[in-house]
Amino acid sequence: MSDPVIRRHTVHAFDEELDRLTRHILEMGGLVERQLQMAVRALVERDETAADGVIAGDDAVDELEETIDHEAIRILATRQPLAIDLRMVAMALKISNDLERMSDYAVNIARRAKGLLDQPRFKPMITIPRMAQVCQEMLKQVLDAYAARDPAQAYAAWQRDEEVDQLYVSLFRELLTYIIEDPRKTSACIDLMFVAKNLERIGDHTTNIAEKIHYIVHGDRINRMIRPES
Amino acid sequence: MTAEATATAPALALDAPRAERARADVPVKARVERLSFWYGAKQALHEITMPVHERCVTALIGPSGCGKSTFLRCFNRMHDLYPGNRYAGHIWLEPEGIDIISPKTDPMIPRLRIGMVFQKPNPFPKSIYENVAAGLRIRGVRNRAVLDEQVEKSLRWAALWDEVKDRLDASAYDLSGGQQQRLCIARALAPEPEVLLLDEPTSALDPIATAHIEELVDELRSRYTIVIVTHNMQQAARVSQFTGFFHLGRLVEFGETEQIFTNPRESMTQDYITGRFG
Numbered sequence: 001m002s003d004p005v006i007r008r009h010t011v012h013a014f015d016e017e018l019d020r021l022t023r024h025i026l027e028m029g030g031l032v033e034r035q036l037q038m039a040v041r042a043l044v045e046r047d048e049t050a051a052d053g054v055i056a057g058d059d060a061v062d063e064l065e066e067t068i069d070h071e072a073i074r075i076l077a078t079r080q081p082l083a084i085d086l087r088m089v090a091m092a093l094k095i096s097n098d099l100e101r102m103s104d105y106a107v108n109i110a111r112r113a114k115g116l117l118d119q120p121r122f123k124p125m126i127t128i129p130r131m132a133q134v135c136q137e138m139l140k141q142v143l144d145a146y147a148a149r150d151p152a153q154a155y156a157a158w159q160r161d162e163e164v165d166q167l168y169v170s171l172f173r174e175l176l177t178y179i180i181e182d183p184r185k186t187s188a189c190i191d192l193m194f195v196a197k198n199l200e201r202i203g204d205h206t207t208n209i210a211e212k213i214h215y216i217v218h219g220d221r222i223n224r225m226i227r228p229e230s
Numbered sequence: 231m232t233a234e235a236t237a238t239a240p241a242l243a244l245d246a247p248r249a250e251r252a253r254a255d256v257p258v259k260a261r262v263e264r265l266s267f268w269y270g271a272k273q274a275l276h277e278i279t280m281p282v283h284e285r286c287v288t289a290l291i292g293p294s295g296c297g298k299s300t301f302l303r304c305f306n307r308m309h310d311l312y313p314g315n316r317y318a319g320h321i322w323l324e325p326e327g328i329d330i331i332s333p334k335t336d337p338m339i340p341r342l343r344i345g346m347v348f349q350k351p352n353p354f355p356k357s358i359y360e361n362v363a364a365g366l367r368i369r370g371v372r373n374r375a376v377l378d379e380q381v382e383k384s385l386r387w388a389a390l391w392d393e394v395k396d397r398l399d400a401s402a403y404d405l406s407g408g409q410q411q412r413l414c415i416a417r418a419l420a421p422e423p424e425v426l427l428l429d430e431p432t433s434a435l436d437p438i439a440t441a442h443i444e445e446l447v448d449e450l451r452s453r454y455t456i457v458i459v460t461h462n463m464q465q466a467a468r469v470s471q472f473t474g475f476f477h478l479g480r481l482v483e484f485g486e487t488e489q490i491f492t493n494p495r496e497s498m499t500q501d502y503i504t505g506r507f508g
């Protein structure tokens with residue numbers, strides 16, 4: 001399908017159901033953006049309230065995932081969607097799953113942030129916020145791409161995952177050096193490694209969503225060969 | 231379709247215009263070539279070119295009045311029965327390469343080799359048994375045991391046997407609409423034709439009988455070639471391997487069923503199958 005123009009359905013209620021599904025995905029995406037933002041603040045600004053907010057905020061994300069599951073299953077049963085509609089509904093199920101995992105990773109980061117409260121600050125606190133910022137920008141871009149059904153924008157976000165991966169690898173090396181230099185920092189460094197790992201996973205799920213946007217619009221996959229898996 | 235499936239899918243005949251792509255690796259039972267048809271002055275089909283793959287189910291979909299039934303009726307020369315009807319182009323029946331619609335071809339050849347179930351049930355004014363046996367009698371079968379066996383087998387295939395086995399001599403007109411449709415399916419199946427054309431065979435059937443017919447179609451395709459017209463998109467997606475989308479007497483898109491229903495190439499096909507038409 002080359003023509004991206006999507007006409008309205010003869011049955012208007014079907015359009016409304018699909019619109020609602022899209023809105024719920026975007027709402028869920030907005031919550032995950034906030035989760036991530038607060039988790040980073042908890043870490044960088046040593047804000048315990050923010051950390052608790054992330055942990056408490058996970059339930060709302062889970063609830064929305066359930067709502068989306070329910071709506072998608074209902075559409076499958078009652079409308080038996082095909083072609084782009086089918087891809088939209090099937091991908092809504094998978095995207096909500098990605099978002100739900102991302103919220104879990106934000107919760108992990110918040111927990112580590114709490115653990116780090118009584119540790120002295122040190123240098124990796126520059127690379128981690130940088131990684132988090134790229135993740136946040138990617139997530140925003142991918143949600144905009146989803147709202148606009150814009151595969152070009154999704155692809156732009158998808159490509160940025162490499163930045164996250166590179167930051168992750170260099171941070172990992174850096175933290176190892178710290179441990180070797182000063183074993184008293186081992187515990188803090190391990191916490192930060194987990195934080196970085198969680199951010200790296202968030203980046204991966206964001207690229208998953210980007211791939212799904214491409215699939216919704218084009219019905220095929222982003223060519224993985226463009227960027228070999230690292 | 232997954233990336234893997236795309237990668238392993240055998241080469242399509244890409245030089246053909248895109249509405250007409252055939253799978254080069256699947257044998258063809260009939261080759262429709264630039265088929266046009268006129269009811270008097272009214273042209274109902276415009277230069278249709280498509281393959282009918284052997285031992286596959288080909289589904290034909292499209293809005294009411296787009297020419298699906300007209301297209302099917304060309305295969306057994308039903309249109310010859312009315313004056314003023316005119317064909318152009320060819321329908322090559324393999325393996326011999328007989329042009330079904332050529333005036334030189336005896337219409338009995340396709341009629342004996344190609345079975346058809348019409349959109350509206352049309353049983354003969356005879357008993358249930360004789361309706362099913364009719365096609366066999368035309369082919370010269372006289373042996374009562376052979377007839378009995380084939381009648382029972384066909385009625386079982388059509389998921390009708392249990393309902394009529396105790397009244398085979400009753401008139402076919404005593405059956406309900408859905409039963410009459412299954413009787414016509416049994417009648418078409420009895421001579422075991424090479425090609426079976428089904429024009430909305432389940433539109434009057436309940437979900438159970440529909441499921442039986444779909445299962446039958448799936449079973450029969452190991453031996454026969456089947457073309458089915460249906461307005462039920464999910465049915466087309468379930469039972470067929472190839473799908474053609476017709477609109478206003480033209481073939482808009484032909485391709486593998488999975489591709490047509492998950493990722494059609496033409497926006498008109500997408501609008502139709504997703505309910506965005508008109």
Ligand SMILES: Nc1ncnc2c1ncn2[C@@H]1O[C@H](COP(=O)(O)OP(=O)(O)OP(=O)(O)O)[C@@H](O)[C@H]1O
Nearest residue numbers: 269272274292293294295296297298299300301349
């Ligand atoms: N005997 C006939 N004489 C003149 N025109 C006819 C005749 N039969 C069909 N037509 C016309 O030819 C066109 C194609 O009809 P056809 O019955 O093939 O459509 P169809 O796709 O089978 O539709 P449906 O889904 O409603 O069964 C229509 O415009 C119809 O009005």
Ligand SMILES: [Mg+2]
Nearest residue numbers: 298299300349
């Ligand atoms: Mg018809």
